[in-house]
Amino acid sequence: MNHLVVFAHPNPKSFCRGIVDTIEAAAVGQGQIVRVRNLYETGFEAILAPSDFEGFQRGVTPEDIKAEQELIKWADVITFVYPVWWAGMPAMLKGYVDRVLSYGFGYEYVNGAPNGLLKGKKALLFCTTGSPSDVYEQNGMHNSMKQVTDQGIFEFCGIQVVKHTFFGAVPYVPEETRKDYLKEVQRVVESIK
Amino acid sequence: MNHLVVFAHPNPKSFCRGIVDTIEAAAVGQGQIVRVRNLYETGFEAILAPSDFEGFQRGVTPEDIKAEQELIKWADVITFVYPVWWAGMPAMLKGYVDRVLSYGFGYEYVNGAPNGLLKGKKALLFCTTGSPSDVYEQNGMHNSMKQVTDQGIFEFCGIQVVKHTFFGAVPYVPEETRKDYLKEVQRVVESIK
Numbered sequence: 001m002n003h004l005v006v007f008a009h010p011n012p013k014s015f016c017r018g019i020v021d022t023i024e025a026a027a028v029g030q031g032q033i034v035r036v037r038n039l040y041e042t043g044f045e046a047i048l049a050p051s052d053f054e055g056f057q058r059g060v061t062p063e064d065i066k067a068e069q070e071l072i073k074w075a076d077v078i079t080f081v082y083p084v085w086w087a088g089m090p091a092m093l094k095g096y097v098d099r100v101l102s103y104g105f106g107y108e109y110v111n112g113a114p115n116g117l118l119k120g121k122k123a124l125l126f127c128t129t130g131s132p133s134d135v136y137e138q139n140g141m142h143n144s145m146k147q148v149t150d151q152g153i154f155e156f157c158g159i160q161v162v163k164h165t166f167f168g169a170v171p172y173v174p175e176e177t178r179k180d181y182l183k184e185v186q187r188v189v190e191s192i193k
Numbered sequence: 194m195n196h197l198v199v200f201a202h203p204n205p206k207s208f209c210r211g212i213v214d215t216i217e218a219a220a221v222g223q224g225q226i227v228r229v230r231n232l233y234e235t236g237f238e239a240i241l242a243p244s245d246f247e248g249f250q251r252g253v254t255p256e257d258i259k260a261e262q263e264l265i266k267w268a269d270v271i272t273f274v275y276p277v278w279w280a281g282m283p284a285m286l287k288g289y290v291d292r293v294l295s296y297g298f299g300y301e302y303v304n305g306a307p308n309g310l311l312k313g314k315k316a317l318l319f320c321t322t323g324s325p326s327d328v329y330e331q332n333g334m335h336n337s338m339k340q341v342t343d344q345g346i347f348e349f350c351g352i353q354v355v356k357h358t359f360f361g362a363v364p365y366v367p368e369e370t371r372k373d374y375l376k377e378v379q380r381v382v383e384s385i386k
Contacts, residue, residue: 010241046239046288049203050203050204052203053203088287091239098283101279141340147280152280156279
């Protein structure tokens with residue numbers, strides 16, 4: 001099983017990095033082949049440019065987008081790891097979605113209806129928040145955040161979201177809780193068949 | 194009344210540009226002073242960088258962020274105009290939010306509870322979608338998109354969202370409908386007191 005981890009956090013010592021390391025160890029332990037795309041490290045160009053549009057219209061995919069698309073094609077499981085900023089992804093990761101899941105690669109329209117082109121693949125999402133999870137649970141924000149990513153991005157492309165996990169109050173919980181978070185990451189990754 | 198319009202679309206001939214022009218004309222007609230920030234045109238740097246964090250920690254705000262913050266301070270009304278991509282903002286605009294609404298400017302924490310620092314300001318949002326609006330209404334996606342932006346960004350900073358409008362199927366509706374959309378923009382802007 002091929003496992004692609006897409007990761008965006010500007011701090012190389014973040015807890016998100018710990019999540020990525022845990023995913024990698026758990027996936028390798030399951031005999032999976034893992035590739036990690038650390039978008040801040042690779043310097044991914046996250047802003048969809050007018051030249052991208054022009055390329056798409058001429059049927060030409062920019063080289064950097066093509067490289068990311070090849071990895072998605074290769075992957076059976078795609079995992080996103082990111083800190084929740086302003087109830088959403090960091091711009092770096094949003095821009096990866098904007099540019100890489102292009103028309104004709106991620107989806108198409110057939111008789112006016114959208115058709116996902118990445119069927120058969122699975123997705124996991126692991127998100128960290130500064131506020132405690134119950135704040136987001138009480139007002140339905142977790143559900144809204146899930147809908148815009150899981151349904152609005154992955155399922156639109158035909159990718160099945162297996163699990164979207166939020167880890168709350170990451171900087172404030174005791175060390176023991178953060179260890180439990182990483183155990184949960186391991187459990188989720190090991191449950192993917 | 195000071196009105197700041199923040200706008201992100203890579204195509205200078207987009208319908209979003211028409212929305213911005215309509216806002217500007219309507220607001221000026223009401224005697225408002227208008228400033229438009231076209232983020233693609235100004236070349237705003239949308240990716241929150243490790244150096245931004247380091248600056249914030251030393252109490253130093255990068256110059257480009259400071260310029261945007263001054264405009265927000267100046268504004269009584271802040272209007273966002275953008276195409277919905279993947280159930281959210283273009284990365285360009287998300288990055289504006291990530292970088293500009295920094296801790297100590299947009300919000301702070303008091304005894305562990307968030308406190309918005311931009312109280313008294315109002316916001317409008319105008320969004321375009323490729324799919325018809327009833328698709329988004331049926332499954333609750335409009336509501337989720339509103340919650341993550343209106344509550345997750347603006348209200349978190351203490352800004353009152355007066356109206357968040359979606360214009361559906363923009364490329365596919367008859368010209369007459371697009372004209373109606375612009376009349377609706379005018380009505381909303383003129384209703385702001």
